[in-house]
Structures are given as C-alpha cells and as structure tokens.
Amino acid sequence: xxxxxxxxxxxxxxxxxxxxxxxxxxxxxxxxxxxxxxxxxxxxxxxxxxxxxxxxxxxxxxxxxxxxxxxxxxxxxxxxxxxxxxxxxxxxxxxxxxxxxxxxxxxxxxxxxxxxxxxxxxxxxxxxxxxxxxxxxxxxxx
Amino acid sequence: xxxxxxxxxxxxxxxxxxxxxxxxxxxxxxxxxxxxxxxxxxxxxxxxxxxxxxxxxxxxxxxxxxxxxxxxxxxxxxxxxxxxxxxxxxxxxxxxxxxxxxxxxxxxxxxxxxxxxxxxxxxxxxxxxxxxxxxxxxxxxxxxxxxxxxxxxxxxxxxxxxxxxxxxxxxxxxxxxxxxxxxxxxxxxxxxxxxxxxxxxxxxxxxxxxxxxxxxxxxxxxxxxxxxxxxxxxxxxxxxxxxxxxxxxxxxxxxxxxxxxxxxxxxxxxxxxxxxxxxxxxxxxxxxxxxxxxxxxxxxxxxxxxxxxxxxxxxxxxxxxxxxxxxxxxxxxxxxxxxxxxxxxxxxxxxxxxxxxxxxxxxxxxxxxxxxxxxxxxxxxxxxxxxxxxxxxxxxxxxxxxxxxxxxxxxxxxxxxxxxxxxxxxxxxxxxxxxxxxxxxx
Numbered sequence: 001x002x003x004x005x006x007x008x009x010x011x012x013x014x015x016x017x018x019x020x021x022x023x024x025x026x027x028x029x030x031x032x033x034x035x036x037x038x039x040x041x042x043x044x045x046x047x048x049x050x051x052x053x054x055x056x057x058x059x060x061x062x063x064x065x066x067x068x069x070x071x072x073x074x075x076x077x078x079x080x081x082x083x084x085x086x087x088x089x090x091x092x093x094x095x096x097x098x099x100x101x102x103x104x105x106x107x108x109x110x111x112x113x114x115x116x117x118x119x120x121x122x123x124x125x126x127x128x129x130x131x132x133x134x135x136x137x138x139x140x141x142x
Numbered sequence: 143x144x145x146x147x148x149x150x151x152x153x154x155x156x157x158x159x160x161x162x163x164x165x166x167x168x169x170x171x172x173x174x175x176x177x178x179x180x181x182x183x184x185x186x187x188x189x190x191x192x193x194x195x196x197x198x199x200x201x202x203x204x205x206x207x208x209x210x211x212x213x214x215x216x217x218x219x220x221x222x223x224x225x226x227x228x229x230x231x232x233x234x235x236x237x238x239x240x241x242x243x244x245x246x247x248x249x250x251x252x253x254x255x256x257x258x259x260x261x262x263x264x265x266x267x268x269x270x271x272x273x274x275x276x277x278x279x280x281x282x283x284x285x286x287x288x289x290x291x292x293x294x295x296x297x298x299x300x301x302x303x304x305x306x307x308x309x310x311x312x313x314x315x316x317x318x319x320x321x322x323x324x325x326x327x328x329x330x331x332x333x334x335x336x337x338x339x340x341x342x343x344x345x346x347x348x349x350x351x352x353x354x355x356x357x358x359x360x361x362x363x364x365x366x367x368x369x370x371x372x373x374x375x376x377x378x379x380x381x382x383x384x385x386x387x388x389x390x391x392x393x394x395x396x397x398x399x400x401x402x403x404x405x406x407x408x409x410x411x412x413x414x415x416x417x418x419x420x421x422x423x424x425x426x427x428x429x430x431x432x433x434x435x436x437x438x439x440x441x442x443x444x445x446x447x448x449x450x451x452x453x454x455x456x457x458x459x460x461x462x463x464x465x466x467x468x469x470x471x472x473x474x475x476x477x478x479x480x481x482x483x484x485x486x487x488x489x490x491x492x493x494x495x496x497x498x499x500x501x502x503x504x505x506x507x508x509x510x511x512x513x514x515x516x517x518x519x520x521x522x523x524x525x526x527x528x529x530x531x532x533x534x535x536x537x538x539x540x541x542x543x544x545x546x547x548x549x550x551x552x553x554x555x556x557x558x559x560x561x562x563x564x565x566x567x568x569x570x571x572x573x574x575x576x577x578x579x580x581x582x583x584x
Contacts, residue, residue: 010360025254030259084272085287
C-alpha cells in the first residue's frame with residue numbers, strides 16, 4: 001500500500017517536472033541560458049567573450065549592480081566564468097551607509113580596466129556602451 | 143563524431159574502473175551487472191586521480207594519450223586477472239535492463255534539456271572549463287585567486303576532472319555533452335543498487351523495489367543536486383550507496399574490505415562532506431569488525447581515505463588555496479554562542495524530511511523500515527544501517543552552528559536538502575530489505 005502511494009506520488013512529481021523541450025547539446029548552453037535570463041542577451045556567451053577579450057588578461061574587472069539583488073551574484077559569477085584568468089570583482093550598491101548583501105568587493109588599491117554596470121545606469125561622465133538593456137560596459141583604461 | 147568521442151571517453155573510464163574492480167572485487171563470483179556499476183564508479187575515481195597527477199607534467203594531446211593508455215593498461219590487466227574467473231548469474235537481469243533502458247532515455251532527455259545551473263556550473267563545471275583552456279591542467283593560480291574565493295577553491299575535483307576528461311576527448315568545452323554524464327552516475331547507481339540488494343537479500347524483487355524507489359524520489363532525480371542537474375551531490379550519493387553495500391557485504395560474509403577501502407577513499411574526493419559520511423560509515427565498519435574479531439583488517443581499510451585526505455590538504459596548502467567563508471572554525475565557544483540556532487535547525491530539518499515534493503514518502507517509509515530492522519531478528523544483520531543514516535543527519539545539522547552566513551536559516555534551506563541525498567540512498571536499501579514479502583504479509 002505504502003509503496004503504491006510512493007509510486008503514484010513519484011510519478012505525479014515526475015509529470016510536473018518533465019520538460020518536453022528538445023535536447024540541447026550546444027557547447028555554451030548553460031552560459032547562454034544565464035546570459036539570456038540575467039542580461040537579456042541572445043547568444044550571450046559569444047558576445048560576452050568578445051567583450052571580455054578586449055581587456056588584457058592580467059587586468060582586473062569590476063561589475064557594479066544592485067547590492068540587495070541576488071541576481072547580481074549570478075551576473076558576477078557569469079562574467080567571472082568567461083573572463084578567466086582576469087580577476088573579476090563585484091561591488092553592490094545598497095544605498096548610503098548600508099552594506100550590500102550580494103557582492104565581492106576588491107581589496108583597496110585595485111584599479112579595474114573595465115567596468116560592467118548591471119541593472120544600474122553608468123555615470124553620464126563615463127563613456128560607456130550598452131550591451132543590452134541590463135548590461136553596459138565602460139573601459140577605464142587604468 | 144562528438145557522440146563517438148563521448149562514448150570513447152566513457153569507455154576509457156569504464157576500462158580503468160574495470161581494471162580496478164578486477165583487483166578490488168570481493169573473493170566471490172561477481173555478476174556482470176555489478177561489474178558494470180563498479181567499473182563506472184571506480185573508473186570515475188581512477189580517471190580523476192590519473193588526470194590530476196599526469197596533468198602536473200603533460201598537457202593537451204600528450205595528456206589525453208597518456209591518460210587513455212593508462213586506462214587501457216588498467217583495463218587489460220583487469221581482463222587478464224579475470225580471464226578464468228566465473229561470473230555470477232544475477233536473477234532478473236534481463237527484466238532489469240528492459241525496465242532501465244526507457245528510464246535512462248528519459249533521464250538523458252531531461253539532462254539535455256535543462257542547462258547546468260548554480261553549483262553545477264559555478265562550483266564544478268567551471269573548473270573543467272578552466273582546465274580545458276589549459277590543456278587539461280587546472281592552473282595553480284586558480285586555487286589562490288582572491289577574486290574567485292566564491293568558487294570554493296578547496297572543493298575536491300572528482301566531478302570537474304571527469305568533465306575535463308570529456309572536454310579533452312571532445313576537443314573543447316561542451317556543456318551539453320558534459321551533462322550527459324548524468325547517465326553515467328544513474329547507470330552506476332541503478333546497477334549497484336539492483337545487484338547489491340538482490341545479492342544481499344537473495345530476492346531480485348527487493349533489488350527491483352530499491353531501484354524503482356530511487357527513480358521515484360524527486361530530490362534524487364531532477365531537483366537541485368539530483369541526477370539530471372549534475373552537481374556533485376548525486377555522484378557523492380552513488381559512492382555512498384556503493385560504500386554502504388560494501389559494508390553490508392562485510393557484515394554478512396566478512397569479505398569486501400578492499401572495496402570498502404576504495405569507496406571510503408573516494409567519498410571525500412567527491413565532496414567535502416563525504417568525509418563525514420566516510421567517518422560515520424568507517425565507525426560502523428570498525429564496530430562490525432570488532433565484533434567479528436577482524437578489527438586490524440578494518441583499520442587498514444581506512445588508511446587510503448586518511449592518506450587521500452592528507453594528500454589533498456598538502457596539495458591545497460602547496461597551491462595556497464583560498465579559505466572557506468561559509469563556516470567559522472569549529473570550537474566549543476562558537477557552538478555555545480550559536481546554540482540559539484538549534485530550534486531553527488531542528489524545525490528546518492523536520493520540515494525538510496516531511497517535504498513530499500522533494501522526498502516523496504521516503505523518510506516515512508525509512509522510519510517504518512528502521513523500526514522493523516530494530517524489532518525483527520531476521521533483519522538483525524542490518525541493525526548498523528539506521529545509525530549510519532541518522533548520525534550524519536545529526537552531524538550535518540550541528541554544522542550549521544558554525545555557519546558564517548548572515549542568515550543561517552538561508553544556509554540551511556539551500557544546502558540541507560542536498561546533504562540528505564546520500565543518506566536517502568542508504569535509506570532506500572533499508573526500505574528494500576525491510577519491506578515485507580507478499581506471502582509474509584498474508
């Protein structure tokens with residue numbers, strides 16, 4: 001009896017989780033999916049690799065975004081994934097005198113060669129380029 | 143072409159594992175079903191270690207050829223050793239594979255239409271991607287990169303090196319193909335569970351029940367940490383399952399210590415919490431061996447695990463690996479200071495065990511099974527199993543006293559379900575051995 005209920009409940013959960021989407025064996029499928037989800041970029045892995053490739057491999061980069069938005073973490077991880085071996089730091093904006101919950105700030109003295117702005121607008125005085133509605137890049141040339 | 147390369151990569155792993163299994167197998171006839179499971183799982187361990195060692199000197203094609211040659215050499219030596227060995231006949235094998243085939247197709251399908259996420263991508267696959275970019279070698283700079291401490295650089299490399307091997311064979315990063323490794327571990331789990339339970343209980347239907355229940359536990363299949371998501375939790379669960387079956391064989395027949403030693407050594411190499419599992423199961427083994435008067439042999443079975451853990455610590459120190467930010471150092475003062483978390487932990491644990499959407503009725507069935515094991519003298523040989531499931535749950539819960547997360551409740555919610563997965567595997571064995579037979583019930 002118990003095993004019967006076990007079987008029915010298990011099959012019910014399988015039916016809820018089952019996806020009929022076709023298999024996708026693309027090389028960058030996970031990165032593309034996250035880039036689409038967080039940055040609104042189609043073919044995101046290729047675009048981000050191209051952008052990140054313009055920075056010297058020993059120069060640090062920084063992503064700036066809303067510090068209490070957990071997706072900033074994944075945005076940071078995603079850039080870091082593709083930017084290897086460049087160090088990628090993350091600075092979260094949580095308002096005045098408030099510590100950001102989701103960031104990984106650089107130690108003092110780090111001068112990033114490039115700044116990525118996620119879900120925040122870059123300062124007007126900084127020349128920048130929008131990669132999507134949610135992501136812009138600025139080259140500081142430090 | 144990629145499919146062929148993937149199959150060749152898997153064949154190398156299976157060959158390496160076959161060679162090891164031939165030398166480590168218990169002194170009895172092994173069934174082909176069991177040998178398949180042993181080959182897949184031992185092969186993953188062997189190949190990850192070979193790749194880690196050889197990649198310190200060789201890169202790219204040289205690394206690929208040398209690793210494949212070593213796997214082939216292991217396979218050939220295993221075949222030589224088993225050339226005159228008898229194979230055991232496992233009842234119900236054809237029916238088992240006939241039922242398993244469509245399930246594997248579904249698992250493969252779901253694995254390839256759900257991309258890697260979270261830990262699967264940013265803690266494990268990322269290491270394979272970086273290693274692939276360096277000809278199969280994970281640069282030492284990775285371990286000490288202060289900007290990447292969130293990757294938990296001290297995590298062991300069992301799964302990432304398995305993925306690295308796939309990337310080396312396929313000629314580059316192939317996240318879609320890497321996710322098909324889900325099938326590797328599901329096949330290993332199903333074959334070991336079926337062969338082990340059937341052999342130990344003498345009833346093929348009990349083996350079938352164990353495997354059927356495995357596929358009906360959502361947390362083990364498609365939820366974060368489950369088989370299709372390809373985080374390290376499911377591989378850890380499969381190795382723990384294999385270790386539990388090996389200890390069960392030692393309990394019942396006094397053999398299989400070499401396999402116990404291999405699984406104990408592999409547990410902390412798959413995931414750090416594998417050390418807790420190995421320690422608890424090791425204690426159970428020592429207790430059983432002491433009662434059998436074979437304590438010295440059992441102590442020796444723990445030596446490879448201790449050696450492996452020490453070697454990994456030495457390696458991490460040498461490469462100046464980043465520290466762990468998730469936990470405070472363990473101390474009595476911290477435990478006392480955070481004792482007010484105990485009700486939160488207990489509540490979260492109780493809630494988790496009762497979440498049928500993740501566990502189905504597994505823990506309820508396990509409770510009934512453990513009660514039967516405790517009361518039924520015919521199941522006396524399995525009385526070590528309930529503590530092996532329950533003690534790690536208690537230990538895992540206590541680790542949250544040392545959580546460095548700002549919100550420990552969030553830490554519990556995000557990690558506890560995955561910590562329970564290996565214990566769920568052991569619980570499945572308990573359920574399968576304790577479920578009353580139809581004629582017994584009537």
